[in-house]
Amino acid sequence: MRSLLRRGRLHRLGSSTSRSTLQAARRSHGGLRAGAVALAVAALVSGCGEPPELRFGAAQPSGEKLDLPSGGRSGLPGEQWPDACELVDDAELKAILPQAEKIERERQSLTLHKVDFLGGGFDTEEIPAAGCQIDLRLPDDYDGVNTFITFSMRQIADPSVIREEYREDRGRDRDETQSLGTSWGADECHAEKSGLRSVYCRLGQYYFEIRGRGPSSRITEQDFTDKVLSQIVQTVTARMR
Known part of the structure; x- marks a missing residue:
């Protein structure tokens, strides 16, 4: 089963970035990871559901007739x-x-x-x-x-x-x-x-x-x-x- 989880691309933050900006980026990245994991779990669940209901049909004979001798009282060889x-x-x-x-x-x-x-x-x-x-x-x-x-x-x-x-x-x-x-x-x-x-x-x-x-x-x-x-x-x- 192919997973829907894709590796995210990480961006390196420079030293001049403010603490608030860094925290916001972390929250954003964490949200992306959580969303990707949720998609992967949903894919697994949908691919492993209940098997389909059993279906049954009727006889449709198509083979040739046997047309064999009976073999008498001693039986057919x-x-x-x-x-x-x-x-x-x-x-x-x-x-x-x-x-x-x-x-x-x-x-x-x-x-x-x-x-x-x-x-x-x-x-x-x-x-x-x-x-x-x-x-x-x-x-x-x-x-x-x-x-x-x-x-x-x-x-x-x-x-x-x-x-x-x-x-x-x-x-x-x-x-x-x-x-x-x-x-x-x-x-x-x-x-x-x-x-x-x-x-x-x-x-x-x-x-x-x-x-x-x-x-x-x-x-x-x-x-x-x-x-x-x-x-x-x-x-x-x-x-x-």
Whole structure:
């Protein structure tokens, strides 16, 4: 921040100057210094005010359709899964969070256990880009990253398998979650009632999870879920249809 305080130019007084003139000059110089300091303080105060109010937008999906095979009852092979960090681009993200800055993405892997219907037992498969964490900054007193959104694909398989798996998970956690129905643009979603409020959704052959948090001093977890995560889901599901 550039200071408005400027160095004053001092004038040397001669020995013949009267005492009253010297005192008047000192008072005048002191007044100039006080005025300059006041201007500098005012500049600092005006540059360090409250951060702007957070603004939120709506989903504006623009990405290409995924158009993936379901993979049948055994699921889609991991090498055919989409890169989760490419499901929401910066333009789509800023449609929802127009003040987003310092956007960074980090891929997250998933270890998937599949039933081996022929040999019995389970096969283990590592899917390196099944998840993505998006870190960013929203207006706040803190200048660094203060917001994160994590999207994770849990399974891609025949819709009947996805429906069974989703409802099994929902039934196990029913007391700790609440149904969101179809309001987020998926076939079905439910959210955790506490903690980071992870939301689980299914749509056709896709089963996925999303969670996130904004700057705690600016927005509650519930508002972030309602205003941000819901729009991320609508952006992603537009590509799944």
